[in-house]
Amino acid sequence: MRTISAAETAPATYAWAVHAEQLRVKAGRHLAVDGLDLRLQTGVHGLLGPNGAGKTTLMRALATVLKPSGGQLTLLGETVSGRADLRRARRGLGYLPQDFGFYPRFTVREFVEYMAWLKEVPKPAIPGAAQRAIERVGLTAKADAKMKTLSGGMVRRAGIAQAIVNDPQVLLLDEPTVGLDPEQRLDFRDLLADIGVDSCVLVSTHLVEDVVAACTDVILMSEGKLVFQGGPEALIAHGDQGDAGFSPAERGYSALLRRHRGGVA
Amino acid sequence: MTTHPDAGVLARYAEGDPALDEANVWSVETHLETCADCRGHLAGHAPDDTLALLERVAAGIDRGIADGPSPVPRRRAWSAASRRWFVVTLAPWLTMTAAVLGCAVLLQLGMPELPSLVLLLAPVAPLPGVAVAWNRRTDPAWELIAGTPAAGLGMLLRRTAVVLAVVVPLLAVAGARTGAPLALMLFPSLAFTAASIALGALIGVRRAVLVLAAVWSLAVVLPSLVTSELPVVLHPGGAAGWALAACAMAALTAARADLFRRLSSGN
Numbered sequence: 001m002r003t004i005s006a007a008e009t010a011p012a013t014y015a016w017a018v019h020a021e022q023l024r025v026k027a028g029r030h031l032a033v034d035g036l037d038l039r040l041q042t043g044v045h046g047l048l049g050p051n052g053a054g055k056t057t058l059m060r061a062l063a064t065v066l067k068p069s070g071g072q073l074t075l076l077g078e079t080v081s082g083r084a085d086l087r088r089a090r091r092g093l094g095y096l097p098q099d100f101g102f103y104p105r106f107t108v109r110e111f112v113e114y115m116a117w118l119k120e121v122p123k124p125a126i127p128g129a130a131q132r133a134i135e136r137v138g139l140t141a142k143a144d145a146k147m148k149t150l151s152g153g154m155v156r157r158a159g160i161a162q163a164i165v166n167d168p169q170v171l172l173l174d175e176p177t178v179g180l181d182p183e184q185r186l187d188f189r190d191l192l193a194d195i196g197v198d199s200c201v202l203v204s205t206h207l208v209e210d211v212v213a214a215c216t217d218v219i220l221m222s223e224g225k226l227v228f229q230g231g232p233e234a235l236i237a238h239g240d241q242g243d244a245g246f247s248p249a250e251r252g253y254s255a256l257l258r259r260h261r262g263g264v265a
Numbered sequence: 266m267t268t269h270p271d272a273g274v275l276a277r278y279a280e281g282d283p284a285l286d287e288a289n290v291w292s293v294e295t296h297l298e299t300c301a302d303c304r305g306h307l308a309g310h311a312p313d314d315t316l317a318l319l320e321r322v323a324a325g326i327d328r329g330i331a332d333g334p335s336p337v338p339r340r341r342a343w344s345a346a347s348r349r350w351f352v353v354t355l356a357p358w359l360t361m362t363a364a365v366l367g368c369a370v371l372l373q374l375g376m377p378e379l380p381s382l383v384l385l386l387a388p389v390a391p392l393p394g395v396a397v398a399w400n401r402r403t404d405p406a407w408e409l410i411a412g413t414p415a416a417g418l419g420m421l422l423r424r425t426a427v428v429l430a431v432v433v434p435l436l437a438v439a440g441a442r443t444g445a446p447l448a449l450m451l452f453p454s455l456a457f458t459a460a461s462i463a464l465g466a467l468i469g470v471r472r473a474v475l476v477l478a479a480v481w482s483l484a485v486v487l488p489s490l491v492t493s494e495l496p497v498v499l500h501p502g503g504a505a506g507w508a509l510a511a512c513a514m515a516a517l518t519a520a521r522a523d524l525f526r527r528l529s530s531g532n
Contacts, residue, residue, distance in 0.1 A: 083523050083524075083526075095409070115409065120414045120415060
């Protein structure tokens, strides 16, 4: 448990936690996100799409790592496209990149505390916040082990811990379930649901069943454009028996993609 | 402080007498919070079953503490600092800088007929460290750090300060060994550091360092080695000019601070 400050219960002055209009982002020379419109509110949003759909590039732009080359991007009511001051928006952000590097000689606790310090968590609150984040991802027993001694799944959980250490209002997780075993995936879904109660969580994944089980909202991207946004039931409703896939959600996914490609071609 | 409750009320409170009304219970409790004497009296009034319960709870807590994980030992600041990024990544570059400066000192002492190599190399001495300081090729956690509010000019300057904290004493020692004027050792190196950061706002610090080092070697170091004469920019009268250039570059950097908010592709 932690104390909730007055700032957290104050009403938001913005309509959407994430608001992108005609967003264009380049990955190198290639325009990976091309005219995307996206509005996200509190809840858990699953980002689906084939390889090369621009998911990671979109995540990087939302995390303010990449500068959008066009369009409008607003996070928590702060404009972050162009040369705006990013500090305020970044304080409310949590980001887990797809392949993230870390300092191998740091212990898990030092890593999470260092990230908390970079995220400008008040200094007296850092040890408590780090301990809480480590407990939430189930790494308490490994808190004082060095990062280089951890397995792949544990490194990923340490990454999730650093993403949630500042209690972000916008949490961006790029492929967070890679390397987690089935039991950890279930725990992770509970954690997502817990965080999604009062924050906007965007999870990019290629596992359709993860999205249906854990997300309140599904976003489908293809070739840098938004194909579909709606609840898991709406995704399932798009699929027929004739579509490819083992589950109703997978059939809905492949039906939507096929229709989008047919429409573009 | 409230008045002490009389012994009878305290005894009834300790026994949990239901006849004691709420107002009395509250006043007793408020008083107990601030009065150690009355807490002592209360302990004397406690019935046996309450004492047994307290005993059991104390034993349970002791057992829980003994079985649970031990408290995290207090870490010393230096033990965490020794595992910091700059020790792992920056140390080899700074060692190389020190080695090159050491060679320059030896060469100059061995061959006094050449122009002062230490003076010629001093301006570019901090540049390798500056190039590595905030760079996506050398910092494994760059993607995590680039999205945090602390990323920006402040972080670049902090890391540059670490580099300078090592390089400036090295330069001072090298200058003292060879008798080169201290101002001509320090001001050009500070001017080059500030210039690489200012130029880095436009093309990325790593590229800026490469450009500046190349220009300095081709335009100044090579000609002076060929002609065996110290270039005019490094004559003793030039120190004030270098100091002025360092200030101008620092001001330019401060004015363009907003360009450092994202890690540019040049880094």
